[in-house]
Amino acid sequence: MIILPAIDIKDGNCVRLKKGDFGTVHKVSENPFETAKSFKAAGAEWMHMVDLDGAKTGQRPNRELILKLIKESGLNVEIGGGIRDMDCVRDYLENGAARVILGSAALENKEFVKQAVAEYGDRIAVGIDAKDRKVATKGWLNTSNVDFIDFAKEIEQLNVKYIIFTDISCDGMLTGPNFALLKELQNAVSCNIIASGGIRDIDNISELCKMGVYGAICGKSIYSGTLDLKEAVKIGGLQK
Template identity: 60%
Template sequence: MIVLPAIDIQGGNCVRLLKGDFSTAHKVAENPEDTAAGFRAAGASWIHMVDLDGAKNGGVVNAPVFLKIAAASGLKVELGGGIRTMETVSYYLENGVSRVILGSVAVKNPALVREAAERYGDRIAVGIDAKNGMVATEGWLDTSSVSYLELAKKMEQAGVKTIIFTDISKDGTLQGVNMEQLALINEAVSCDIIASGGVRDLHDIAACKKLGLYGVICGKSIYCGSLSLPDAIEMAGEQTC
């Protein structure tokens, strides 16, 4: 299982949100590049990054930050937020980003997801973010009438190999991951599942590993000190690409 430390970018700064609420954004680190370097020094091989401005407004907003980290950090960058066209997908993947995450378009334009998966294979992931089991879109500002399991099955059929599942009610709370929903989605599809939202400590890492998940994203727990990134990586075991 891989551990992906997270950096969310808003206005060029490293921030975290509580339950996806943009009004709760607070700065958690001084410099994205130095933060990424610290993750690399701790043993990480991947980093999970989100363009919060892009997620809210749609489009490429903080691209220079992401491309600089992709080029200089020695980490594989997984990036989401506002990626809603093939042009944006290609722009990032052809300029150093290792994997892009499609979120809102998975609900609103599934044909784009299929096209991206056909062209780029396992470099395409879909982020499924849910409130009470229903998929949220547009930077979590809107809730759809689509269940997270229904969307996961559709994305599997579209050729998607990796799904990042977030229970929004857990995100940023340090209350633990939603093991019930993670188990259901992991059983429902053959895709690699990455857990996101609510990770507090090594108990969550152990639980995700026991489920047989592909990966787990850690954000606030690292910044506040409830989780040691080196210990999490060690517990997760041998990392894979």
């Protein structure tokens, strides 16, 4: 299982939120470059990044910082937040990103997803963020009427190979991921599932490994010290 330590960028800073609430934003690192360096030193080979400003507004004010982080980190980086058209997809993938994450745009524009997958294949992931089972969009500010399982099945039909699933109620809370919803998602589709939100400690990592999910995104647990990244990478095993 791949361990993906996370960096969320807002206003150029490395931050974390609780349950996606922008009112809870707090800086967790003075220097995102040093943070990425520490991830690599701990043995991580991947990094998950989100442009929170992009997710909220569709603009990408942190683009230059993100591209520099991708270039200098020495890690495989998956990036999401504000990727609403093919120009954004190409910009990130042709400037060093290993994978891009489509979120709001994937729900609103299936043709965009088809085009992205046709052009870049398994370098395209879709983020499914659920609030009371319903898919949330626009940086989690809006909630649709679409059930997350129904959406996942639609995404699978578009040949998307990677789904990043977050139960918003768990995100940033260090209460553990929603194992029940993750299992339901695993049973519903054949996509590679990356678990995100709520991971607290090495026991959570071990449980996710047993479930056979493809990856686990760890953010607040690393910054707060409840999870040792080096140990998590070791437990996760082979990086891909």
